[in-house]
Amino acid sequence: MGEFDFIDRSHSNAEKHTLKQKLFGTQEVLPMWVADMDIATPACILDAVRQRVEHPIIGYEIMAESAYGAQCDWVNRHHRWRMEREWLSYSPSVVASIGCAIRAFSDEGDEVIVQSPVYPPFYDMVRKNNRKLVLNPLIQEDSGNYRFDVEDLKSKITSKTKLLLLCSPHNPVGRVWARDELIALGELCVQNGIVIISDEVHCDIIFPENTHVPLASISQGISESTVTLLGPGKTFNMAGFSISTVVIASSQLRERYRKEQHKVHYGDGAVLSHVAFEAAYTHGDVWHAGLLRHLSANREMIEKWCRLHPLIGFYKPQGTYLAWLDCRALKMGDRELREFFVKEAGLGLSAGLSFGKEGSGHMRLNFAVANDVLRKALEQLSHALERNGYG
Numbered sequence: 001m002g003e004f005d006f007i008d009r010s011h012s013n014a015e016k017h018t019l020k021q022k023l024f025g026t027q028e029v030l031p032m033w034v035a036d037m038d039i040a041t042p043a044c045i046l047d048a049v050r051q052r053v054e055h056p057i058i059g060y061e062i063m064a065e066s067a068y069g070a071q072c073d074w075v076n077r078h079h080r081w082r083m084e085r086e087w088l089s090y091s092p093s094v095v096a097s098i099g100c101a102i103r104a105f106s107d108e109g110d111e112v113i114v115q116s117p118v119y120p121p122f123y124d125m126v127r128k129n130n131r132k133l134v135l136n137p138l139i140q141e142d143s144g145n146y147r148f149d150v151e152d153l154k155s156k157i158t159s160k161t162k163l164l165l166l167c168s169p170h171n172p173v174g175r176v177w178a179r180d181e182l183i184a185l186g187e188l189c190v191q192n193g194i195v196i197i198s199d200e201v202h203c204d205i206i207f208p209e210n211t212h213v214p215l216a217s218i219s220q221g222i223s224e225s226t227v228t229l230l231g232p233g234k235t236f237n238m239a240g241f242s243i244s245t246v247v248i249a250s251s252q253l254r255e256r257y258r259k260e261q262h263k264v265h266y267g268d269g270a271v272l273s274h275v276a277f278e279a280a281y282t283h284g285d286v287w288h289a290g291l292l293r294h295l296s297a298n299r300e301m302i303e304k305w306c307r308l309h310p311l312i313g314f315y316k317p318q319g320t321y322l323a324w325l326d327c328r329a330l331k332m333g334d335r336e337l338r339e340f341f342v343k344e345a346g347l348g349l350s351a352g353l354s355f356g357k358e359g360s361g362h363m364r365l366n367f368a369v370a371n372d373v374l375r376k377a378l379e380q381l382s383h384a385l386e387r388n389g390y391g
């Protein structure tokens with residue numbers, strides 16, 4: 001593509017490299033697991049940070065109103081949702097916000113619904129906060145498409161059910177939930193007094209013909225029951241700045257959330273992150289459009305490869321840069337599958353089982369890498385399949 005700088009991060013502290021030994025038992029894997037990219041963070045962000053460093057004091061600062069304004073404008077421009085400034089507050093991490101919201105809107109022993117398979121910290125936050133995890137697994141249709149199971153959800157709601165954790169778009173299955181699906185889910189939660197924590201951190205990685213609908217933009221009723229988590233970390237490959245926002249339209253929920261947030265005292269974050277955040281949402285449009293072109297090309301490459309290797313099932317993700325590979329036709333156990341990817345294919349992917357038992361037999365591949373790196377990874381996988389009689 002030539003549009004981006006791809007960075008060799010093997011001599012940095014990048015998690016994808018430093019944790020190779022621990023996760024895969026070897027250094028000899030091409031790491032394609034943790035959800036960040038090998039693409040340089042946009043120059044507009046790095047320039048803004050460089051400029052800020054010209055000022056010799058990096059002290060306590062509060063986030064500028066213009067930074068929140070830049071995010072509101074971005075969300076309105078890209079997702080047609082008019083957030084009001086007073087709904088927003090700073091958070092250093094989306095996962096930390098999930099934990100905080102769980103404590104704010106439920107008590108120990110209350111039930112929290114999670115739609116499996118899903119990003120593993122969803123489970124951790126429920127368990128570590130001593131709430132009861134209630135699974136509402138996604139349904140997989142014969143086409144490979146995943147959808148909500150609203151009937152199952154209805155049957156699982158009790159007087160103890162206080163929260164539902166929504167992943168939108170969904171990591172790992174790549175669904176961009178459609179408006180009517182979100183309405184059905186949202187209305188059911190409103191009717192039952194369930195607060196929805198909507199993690200929309202992947203909302204800017206959406207492929208053509210799909211539209212991300214912010215849950216809270218659907219109706220006043222749903223908006224009043226929703227806590228939306230947003231951030232520039234995935235969109236602009238700037239997770240290391242540890243900055244995101246919590247968006248709550250209901251003043252009552254906002255007050256409860258902020259009371260809980262004050263207990264952990266993470267203040268207003270770090271000044272260089274504020275600057276990076278504002279620059280991203282103000283100047284990042286052109287870079288972002290290029291990113292989507294690059295990721296679309298990689299998504300096509302995987303699709304073509306899977307057509308030639310029918311034992312690996314692939315339901316094209318509608319959003320996210322994560323490919324959810326269905327390897328069940330290889331008929332391996334989960335441990336064997338993982339070892340096959342590491343030892344035979346030399347690939348460090350996320351094991352499907354880590355997303356819940358519904359992820360058994362799957363592997364998640366992060367395709368936010370250079371085209372050449374992806375091609376090499378797929379070649380390694382082709383050779384491994386052939387060598388082991390799956391060709």
Ligand SMILES: Cc1ncc(COP(=O)(O)O)c(C=O)c1O
Nearest residue numbers: 035093094095096119171199201
């Ligand atoms: C769905 C989802 N939520 C949250 C995060 C992490 O957010 P943070 O680093 O801000 O805690 C990730 C990272 O992969 C993610 O996929």
